[in-house]
Amino acid sequence: MKEAGRTRAMNARRATWTCVLTALAMLGLVVSADPTHVGAQTTTPAPTIEDPLSIVVPRIRAALAQSRDHLVRLSFWGASHTSSDQYTGMLRARLQARYGDGGPGAFMPAPPANFYERRDVSFVATTGLSGIEAVSASRVSPLGAMGMALDARTNGMARFSVLHELRAHVRVFARAHPLTGDQTARITVRYGRTQVEREMASNADAILELDADVVPSESFEVRASRTRLFGVSVEARQGVVVDSFGVSGARAEHADRWEDTNFQSMVRALAPDVVFLSYGTNESSGTRPVAEHARSLEALIDRLRRAAPSAPCVVLGPSNYPIQRGGEWVVRPRSAEVRSAFRAAAIGRGCGYFDLMSVQGGESNLESWVTEGLALGDHVHMTDAGHERLAAALERAIVGP
DSSP: OOOOOOOHHHHHHHHHHHHHHHHHHHTTOOOOSSGGGTTSOOOOOOOOEEOTTSOHHHHHHHHHTTTTTSEEEEEEEESHHHHTTSHHHHHHHHHHHHHOBOOOEEEOSSOSSTTOOOTTEEEEEEESOEEEETTTOSSOBOOTTTTEEEEEEEEEEEEEEESOOEEEEEEEEEEEOTTOTTSOEEEEEEETTEEEEEEEOTTOEEEEEEEEEEOTTSOEEEEEEEEEEEEEEEEOSSEEEEEEEEOTTOOGGGGGGBOHHHHHHHHHHHOOSEEEEEOOTGGGSSSSOHHHHHHHHHHHHHHHHHHSTTOOEEEEOOOOOOEEETTEEEOOTTHHHHHHHHHHHHHHTTOEEEOHHHHTTSSOOSHHHHHTTSBOTTSSSBOHHHHHHHHHHHHHHHHOO
């Protein structure tokens, strides 16, 4: 993998606007996290988490109420909306302003693929690492809890900094590369004067841990040889973290490609307090029967329940995904069917359901969102202003008005 394409100017700009967003969230103001969208309309609808048995939302709020004494982890799995860490990053800033800064949570130490981003992590440099993710995996493979990994078949390095300031517990999740053979795999984590190193036999898992006083100006460095990296978690002992485990182009069935033992082990180690699944947009295209997509979602819910049995679950339904016909954007025929099927799957499995389309005003071709600067010209992906609207709606649904 080549050097991560992050310039100092971009990192400074992102750090500045992360701080601005957090400060404004503390004042209860809603603005765009990107100055190019400050003028966009940001009136937020008030959709709720559908919770017929009134179990899910009270459990989420009870967990958040413990954040002054314990770390509370909200983990989001999904596709490109989640992989960009836009709505999740904005939600992270909002909830941390309310409940305390628990740090960035779990993330990859370098981008494993295009469109992977973290708003509160700066990827400084990367060498000798190649990314793999569930969408591109050709067979069942160990991909950790996130559905992605970084391979160092010989020698690799990732350097990153965290745009939080906190006393943090740091964990690096890794495994000796499957092709290591009888050779020894090695991984080293360095932060300031602290260094932790581990050697692993073939296919052995390892979690490297250290405590550090984290500041944005200092970088972590992870060096690996014949090792597969599944992610890093940087977190405080209390407050809130919001994980964003998104893979661009993913559908719920892609989780079938994650080796289950490895998945279960890492999810148990992270121990999410709330699980969010944001799928359905990509399922709106193609020809696979919608009922099969719904069964894949149910299987993923069941799988996460085995790993995090006490965590309430919320399914974020599909966003609008119009199709262009005759030069015009029209509603994609399968979108309503997927929306209905995913809602039924969520409620049937005892999860809450959050209707993402309702944030967008219901089923539409997104033309008004594009005009208002809330969606991009591809009529599927949102701008920062659109993600901000989603983050505000989620915050309201989670914590109440």
